[in-house]
Amino acid sequence: MKKLTLLFLFISTSIFAQTEYKVLQSETLQDSRQIKIQLPRNYNNNTEKSYPVFIVLDGDYLFEPVAGNVDYYSYWEDMPESIVVGVNEVGKRRKDTEYDKETFLPTKQGAEFFEFIGLELLPLIDKNYRTAKFAIIVGHDLTASFMNYYLLKEDPLFKGYINLSPDYAPNLKERVADALNASESKTWYYLATSTDDVESLNESNKQMNELLKTIDNEKFYYYFDNFEEATHYSLVGRGIPKAIESIFSIYRPINQKEYEDQVLTTKGTYYEYLVDKYETVSELYGLDIQVRINDFIYIADAIEISKEWDQYKDLGKLANDEHPNKMLGSYFLARYYEETGNAKKAMKEYQNAFALEEASYLTKDMMLKRIEQIKQDFGY
Incomplete structure (x- = not known):
């Protein structure tokens, strides 16, 4: 009986994606953060293979839908197998996304959280796992807005941005458009809203779509969805697979x-x-x-x-x-x-x-x- 149990456990770690749960003590935040990490199927067996990384903000509720879609699409080779990292922000997301009321740039805990992602979390993932140089970040409303600040850096950390009904900070839409227009690195940008989204967010994101459509940069890959009859929350379930399909359209096998x-x-x-x-x-x-x-x-x-x-x-x-x-x-x-x-x-x-x-x-x-x-x- 013990042999059967051991065999079952061995098979399960080989066939299914593996999820690890960690608590990270951040020097920048002076606080601990719960992290979820999904490794690809057979990660331990493919020792020569490197994987793109998804950083998922609001990991307490966004991690599972992102991780599930990544596992599903990579199983059918419609996207590369990837490492998915979720950052739990229960009770902390407003302070994590805080910005200055004059400069409209991250401040206080928002600035610290910005540095935590770039200077602590990503380097830690790169050090401990086999990562490729292709990182995507995912966020919803406040965190979707916040993650756009990485686009304003001279050398952005992320190549892909999955914006699920972002609640853009003042002036951020124009700043992002300017940065994308001038960018010399390839950038994939997905933006989703819905007809039953919060009305102000739906209008804001449609305006952002009109702005981004004018960008003339061959290194900018842009995708937009305004889902019919989806709410602020249900659009997430429709936006994640559409974003994956869009960003990795060229990767897919010939159909x-x-x-x-x-x-x-x-x-x-x-x-x-x-x-x-x-x-x-x-x-x-x-x-x-x-x-x-x-x-x-x-x-x-x-x-x-x-x-x-x-x-x-x-x-x-x-x-x-x-x-x-x-x-x-x-x-x-x-x-x-x-x-x-x-x-x-x-x-x-x-x-x-x-x-x-x-x-x-x-x-x-x-x-x-x-x-x-x-x-x-x-x-x-």
Whole structure:
């Protein structure tokens, strides 16, 4: 019975995202703070992998919906696996977001909390966990406004900002717009309100949307939602997944819509489209990820439809580099040789593919049939 219990516990930490609860003693705040940390599935097994970080203000109620969506979307590879850190602010959020009534910049505990996030919490996470250089911050009304102060720094700590019905401090909208307009670093900015939001916040955020739409900066990625019939609180549940989908739209695997709208209509080769997609992911998010089998299959389908057989040669070499144990690369090269008239080399590549692991619809039975077909067609 003990062995079964131990096995169950081991499996659960491997399959599910892991949440840690910590109490941090802050020198800046002269106070302790409760922190929640969700690590990605199999974090302990992927020792060479680094992960983006989500800092979630109002972690007492925002952490779970953010962590749940991050775990769900990363499970389906629609976003990279990420570390989610929630900062509980029960009874402290008003002082944490305090600003001066003349300068409208953080003051007193607001200034201390600002430094706590940047000088204590983020460095602590970077020191103790494998983090990538891509951090996102999330907040709701007061904390959503507060987190925008990081945009005013010369070298902002965060690349992504998920603003859920922010209650902007005076002059902050204009300051943020000016900073984003002049920014030389890539910034993702999501803003959400709703028709049943607090009326003053809905109007303020629609005004902010009009302001941000005028920004002409190729490094600024902006997304806005005004949800129908959502309240100030229910918009949170709709805004978080929309923000994730928007910020990581380029990261997602190729789907049928991207295939039809972009892959098939690309001005370059299909192979170049695939390479460019992953180079863009690396450039935007600072993440070097393995080319997905799903994406290889979509590119191969495009080659089959267009009969651009020469593109199979480069695709096969890339597949062999990315998935050396899978039959993808050998199959693509076999198709190249088969369609360009080199039956002998095609049969050899099909034989090589047969000895490797199956991938998607590519099976050992399929390789055997291909080999037999070549033998019949060419008299081997």
